[in-house]
Each structure stands twice: as structure tokens, then as C-alpha cells.
Amino acid sequence: MKENYYQPEIECASVETLKALQDERLVKQVKHVYENVPYYRDLMDKKGVKPEDIKSTADLHKLPFITKADLRDAYPYGLLAKPLDECVRIQSTSGTTGRRVVAFYTQHDVDLWEDCCARAIMAVGGTKEDVCQVSYGYGLFTGGPGLNGGSHKVGCLTLPMSSGNTERQLQFMTDLGATILCCTPSYAAYLGESLHEKGYTPETIPLKAGIFGAEPWTEEMRRDIEKSLGIKAYDIYGLTEISGPGVSFECSEQSGMHINEDHFIAEIINPETGEVLPEGEVGELVFTSLTKEAFPLLRYRTRDLCVLKREKCSCGRTLIKMSKPLGRSDDMMIIRGVNVFPSQIEAVLLNEGYTPNYRIEVDRVNNTDTFDVYVELSPEMFSDTVREITDRENKLAAAMRTMLGIGPKMHLVAPKTIARSEGKAVRVVDKRKLH
Amino acid sequence: MSVKQISVFIENQPGKLAEATRYIAGHGINLRAMSIADTKDxxxxRVICDDPEQSAEVLREGGYITNVTEVLAVGINDAPGSLATILEIIAKAGVSVEYTYAFLGTRMEGAFMIFRVDDNAKAAAALEAAGIKTVEQSDMF
Structure with missing residues (x-):
């Protein structure tokens, strides 16, 4: 594959050039944030840091961290750094206990985000000749809008499919000759199986590459998908808080994701102490957005555990690489691409009159996540008919879907059958081997 | 007009039913009739026994989720069409049947059918009007 860049002057810039750009942007960004976001000003004042203390990226560690809890406290406008009338878009993700994260974008923010996605598409060989099928969800979820914008920037013919409706996905993929597929890895695996059932073989479809993200996946799954669809499968990483997909992306080398360092500074910290760790060590990934105008986060703790490595890459890019997330430093699960916290499940159960005795079981069967929640039935809920119990289970599953954006299979079980332990209850059984 | 049925929630796992029935036996409760509705989980x-309220209490003490429901019991002739006739009468009265099961009597000849319907009084009245008597708890033991 011929190497292909969207912005080679950045993607292949010398480390010194990147560093100088980061220094300059960081100083400007800290000033912007301090002046326009009272919430941040308080955080910095409390830590005794003034904007003038930040002279380069070497001073980054002086800044306070910001966490999901801050985002919740500041909801919805508390972290906004631009007047609302300069904002053109929001994207959102579910947060803990039901409060969502709402991120704001100016037109400039949208442009830069789409540039990041365009880099990811070109890194997998995408050009204006390509037909790019975007099968991530469109809407509040950043997957669809991000890759859609990136695909436009590259000049691909964009198929804005959104997720679901597999029949239609396959019809457009085959009739219009999609060459690049963007979706969650589990959906890619499912599309592959569905194509085989219809009698297609990898040789009969023009698909050549896939950009798959929004959920954890393994090297085995990559090989399965590559074989099943006859493509190269690439990882992409991002989060709504920072912008969306395209914070980092894989190149032809398929050995880690290049971080778009002109827009984001990555650090790895010890999640217990907050201490910055040297390159190559496993720790929590922290991002500082350098160019975001409306919703700029400084030192945002992602809770993803990763390793950073700067080494010469055969693709020619000099951007630092991050490993796939190796785990989480909190209890968040990603199920079928959706972020799920046990606390959200607990909130629904209490709200619906159940006890907080529950067990969550997650597994991956045929490359698709299964999601089961077991909860104890209380005597007053019991009736002699199966229908009333299954109605209860369905009602609970619907309430879960409203809260989480994804519906578990609910199971009502007899009282006192869910194990209780002295210390922290084991509420989550994740049987997937993701890392 | 109606009889009291005890329902017990049992997890669909090996040994759970044996455990529950052993518990029932251990407390001297004699089952006159029973049926099981099962799902994957x-x-x-559902059982008919004498002194249902006391038996239900015993089950609750044993940690079982238990509920007492009024159901209709009807003596039924051992002849083709007997069940169909009863169901037609209930249907004509506009009453819907949730479930039904049969068992053999000891004091009376023939079989009994248990009907769990959404309106006991209406179904019983329709059956009486057609000359079919519903059975009391005391008739069964």
C-alpha cells in the first residue's frame, strides 16, 4: 500500500516541530480556559497555578486533572469556553448515574475533528476514489458524525448508513461497491457472517479496509474480521469528552494508534497517585486538548489504561503511538460500543422498586457482546403466572434501555441467591477476553 | 366456589425442584395436585394442598417466594368433549384462561380440572348456570 497522508506536514513533522507547536498551543489554550471557564479557574486557583506558570509542555504536570465527576458537576454549561451562539453542535455520551456528558463544538472544532478522522481514513489507504460506508450510529454518538465528516474531507463517496438494518447495509455495500467500512468491530464481524450466509466471498466484494473502534477488541478478532471480509482491519480511538473518534488511529503497520499530537497531548499517569509515568509504562491515559475552542479539557483522565511509545514507524508518521486500551481504572464496561457503568444499572433497579442485589454478566458470543442482568425478585412482586414475571423482566429491560442506550436481557431470580460478600460485591462478571 | 392454590418460585437449576418438594414433604404438607410452568430461567x-394459608406460611419461612391465588376447581367426566364443553362456557362468558391442569380425585369419582381465569366469579356463575358445579376446598380432601 502506498502511504497516504491527509496532512503530511503535521503527520510526518519532526518531533521538534511538533513539540514547538504543542508548547505554543498549550500556553494559548491554558489562557483561554482560565479566562473563560470559571470552573477551571477555581480548579487552577485551588492548586495555586496561574496561566503564566505554564510556559511549555514541560509545565503540564502543574495543571489540575479534570475527571468525569467534574463534567457531571459542571453539566451542562459549566465547562463551556465559548459563547453558546458560537457553538454549532453538541455530541453526547452516557455518564454515570444517568447524567450525560454533553460536549460542545464550534464550527472550527467540528472542522478539526473531521480533519483527524480524515487522517485516519487516509492512513488506511483512503482516497477520493473510495466509497466509504459509515455504519457507526449517527446522532448524539460521535462515531457516525465523525467518520462521516472525515470521509467528506477525503472526498470519498460517503454512505451514511448509521448502525442497524443489516439487510440494507449489505445491499448498499454490494450494490454501491463500498471499499472502506467504518463501524464497531463486533458489527463488522456480524456483517461478515451475514455476507457469507448470502453466499458472498471476500473476493466478490470490493471492500479493502475497515476502521473499527468504540469498543475493545482483540488481535484474534482482527484476524477473524480480516479473513471474513477480505480486508485490512484498523483500530481507531477517541472519546466524546475530547472530540470523538480520531483522537488516535492506526496506520499500515497496525501496531498501535498514532495520536494527533497537534491537537491532543497525551500523558500516562499512575491512577493511584496521579504521578506522570515515563514512556513505555502502563498507566492511565490523560488528554489535554490543544485546539478545542468550545469544550477544551486540560488533563482529562480517560480511565483507559495504556502504554505510549514514540518510535520510528514504517508508515512515516512521527506522531506518538498509544497501545489499545489494556483495561480500565474504573468499573466502566463497553458493551456493544456503549459505555455502561454498574451504578447506572443500580439506579434503574432502585427506581423500579428492586433491591440493589444484582449481577451483571457480559460475554462475547460469535463476536457479539451478550449482556445479562440478574436481579432478585421480592415476594410482593411474585405472582402465579409466567406472563406477569416476563412482563416485569421486559419492563425492566426497557427501563435499562432508556437509561443506558442498550437493553440487557433481564433475569429475575429467587431472593438471596445472588452472592453477597463481606467487602466489595462482585457485581460484574465479564467473561470476554478483551485484553 | 373457588379453591386456594399455592405458587412457589423455583429457579430453573438442577435439584431446585427436588429441594422444594423435599422441604414441603418435611413439613408434612401433602400435595393433592400440582403443575409446573417453566421458562429458561x-x-x-403450583400446588393444591389442605390448609393452604398455613402451608404458604411454612414455605415463606423456608425462604421460598410464595403466593396464594384463588383458582376454580371443576369435577370433570371421563368422557370425550368434557373439557371442551367447560372451556366453551368460560369463553362464552368472556373470561380468559391463564392456565389449567388436571388431577385425579380421591373422595369423588373422576378427575378435577383447575382453571386459573381472570374473573373467578364470572366463570363460576357461567358454569353454575350451565349446571356445572365448582368444587370447594373442603370437597377435595
Whole structure:
């Protein structure tokens, strides 16, 4: 594959050039944030840091961290750094206990985000000749809008499919000759199986590459998908808080994701102490957005555990690489691409009159996540008919879907059958081997 | 007009039903009739026994989720069409049947049918009007 860049002057810039750009942007960004976001000003004042203390990226560690809890406290406008009338878009993700994260974008923010996605598409060989099928969800979820914008920037013919409706996905993929597929890895695996059932073989479809993200996946799954669809499968990483997909992306080398360092500074910290760790060590990934105008986060703790490595890459890019997330430093699960916290499940159960005795079981069967929640039935809920119990289970599953954006299979079980332990209850059984 | 049925929630796992019935036996409760509704995850054991309220209490003390429901019991002739006739009468009265099961009597000849319907009084009245008597708890033991 011929190497292909969207912005080679950045993607292949010398480390010194990147560093100088980061220094300059960081100083400007800290000033912007301090002046326009009272919430941040308080955080910095409390830590005794003034904007003038930040002279380069070497001073980054002086800044306070910001966490999901801050985002919740500041909801919805508390972290906004631009007047609302300069904002053109929001994207959102579910947060803990039901409060969502709402991120704001100016037109400039949208442009830069789409540039990041365009880099990811070109890194997998995408050009204006390509037909790019975007099968991530469109809407509040950043997957669809991000890759859609990136695909436009590259000049691909964009198929804005959104997720679901597999029949239609396959019809457009085959009739219009999609060459690049963007979706969650589990959906890619499912599309592959569905194509085989219809009698297609990898040789009969023009698909050549896939950009798959929004959920954890393994090297085995990559090989399965590559074989099943006859493509190269690439990882992409991002989060709504920072912008969306395209914070980092894989190149032809398929050995880690290049971080778009002109827009984001990555650090790895010890999640217990907050201490910055040297390159190559496993720790929590922290991002500082350098160019975001409306919703700029400084030192945002992602809770993803990763390793950073700067080494010469055969693709020619000099951007630092991050490993796939190796785990989480909190209890968040990603199920079928959706972020799920046990606390959200607990909130629904209490709200619906159940006890907080529950067990969550997650597994991956045929490359698709299964999601089961077991909860104890209380005597007053019991009736002699199966229908009333299954109605209860369905009602609970619907309430879960409203809260989480994804519906578990609910199971009502007899009282006192869910194990209780002295210390922290084991509420989550994740049987997937993701890392 | 109606009889009291005890329902017990049983998880669909090996040994759970044996455990529950052993518990029932251990407390001297004699089952006159029973049926089980099952799903992938759980089953509902439904039983008719004497002194249902006391028996239900015993089950609750044993940690079982238990519920007492009024159901109709009808003596039924051992002849083709007997069940169909009863169901037609209930249907004509506009009453819907949730489930039904049969058992053999000891004091009376023939079989009994248990009907769990959404309106006991209406179904019983329709059956009486057609000359079919519903059975009382005391008739069964």
C-alpha cells in the first residue's frame, strides 16, 4: 500500500516541530480556559497555578486533572469556553448515574475533528476514489458524525448508513461497491457472517479496509474480521469528552494508534497517585486538548489504561503511538460500543422498586457482546403466572434501555441467591477476553 | 366456589425442584395436585394442598417466594368433549384462561380440572348456570 497522508506536514513533522507547536498551543489554550471557564479557574486557583506558570509542555504536570465527576458537576454549561451562539453542535455520551456528558463544538472544532478522522481514513489507504460506508450510529454518538465528516474531507463517496438494518447495509455495500467500512468491530464481524450466509466471498466484494473502534477488541478478532471480509482491519480511538473518534488511529503497520499530537497531548499517569509515568509504562491515559475552542479539557483522565511509545514507524508518521486500551481504572464496561457503568444499572433497579442485589454478566458470543442482568425478585412482586414475571423482566429491560442506550436481557431470580460478600460485591462478571 | 392454590418460585437449576418438594414433604404438607410452568430461567410450582394459608406460611419461612391465588376447581367426566364443553362456557362468558391442569380425585369419582381465569366469579356463575358445579376446598380432601 502506498502511504497516504491527509496532512503530511503535521503527520510526518519532526518531533521538534511538533513539540514547538504543542508548547505554543498549550500556553494559548491554558489562557483561554482560565479566562473563560470559571470552573477551571477555581480548579487552577485551588492548586495555586496561574496561566503564566505554564510556559511549555514541560509545565503540564502543574495543571489540575479534570475527571468525569467534574463534567457531571459542571453539566451542562459549566465547562463551556465559548459563547453558546458560537457553538454549532453538541455530541453526547452516557455518564454515570444517568447524567450525560454533553460536549460542545464550534464550527472550527467540528472542522478539526473531521480533519483527524480524515487522517485516519487516509492512513488506511483512503482516497477520493473510495466509497466509504459509515455504519457507526449517527446522532448524539460521535462515531457516525465523525467518520462521516472525515470521509467528506477525503472526498470519498460517503454512505451514511448509521448502525442497524443489516439487510440494507449489505445491499448498499454490494450494490454501491463500498471499499472502506467504518463501524464497531463486533458489527463488522456480524456483517461478515451475514455476507457469507448470502453466499458472498471476500473476493466478490470490493471492500479493502475497515476502521473499527468504540469498543475493545482483540488481535484474534482482527484476524477473524480480516479473513471474513477480505480486508485490512484498523483500530481507531477517541472519546466524546475530547472530540470523538480520531483522537488516535492506526496506520499500515497496525501496531498501535498514532495520536494527533497537534491537537491532543497525551500523558500516562499512575491512577493511584496521579504521578506522570515515563514512556513505555502502563498507566492511565490523560488528554489535554490543544485546539478545542468550545469544550477544551486540560488533563482529562480517560480511565483507559495504556502504554505510549514514540518510535520510528514504517508508515512515516512521527506522531506518538498509544497501545489499545489494556483495561480500565474504573468499573466502566463497553458493551456493544456503549459505555455502561454498574451504578447506572443500580439506579434503574432502585427506581423500579428492586433491591440493589444484582449481577451483571457480559460475554462475547460469535463476536457479539451478550449482556445479562440478574436481579432478585421480592415476594410482593411474585405472582402465579409466567406472563406477569416476563412482563416485569421486559419492563425492566426497557427501563435499562432508556437509561443506558442498550437493553440487557433481564433475569429475575429467587431472593438471596445472588452472592453477597463481606467487602466489595462482585457485581460484574465479564467473561470476554478483551485484553 | 373457588379453591386456594399455592405458587412457589423455583429457579430453573438442577435439584431446585427436588429441594422444594423435599422441604414441603418435611413439613408434612401433602400435595393433592400440582403443575409446573417453566421458562429458561425459572419455574412456577403450583400446588393444591389442605390448609393452604398455613402451608404458604411454612414455605415463606423456608425462604421460598410464595403466593396464594384463588383458582376454580371443576369435577370433570371421563368422557370425550368434557373439557371442551367447560372451556366453551368460560369463553362464552368472556373470561380468559391463564392456565389449567388436571388431577385425579380421591373422595369423588373422576378427575378435577383447575382453571386459573381472570374473573373467578364470572366463570363460576357461567358454569353454575350451565349446571356445572365448582368444587370447594373442603370437597377435595
Amino acid at each position: 425459572f419455574g412456577i410450582l
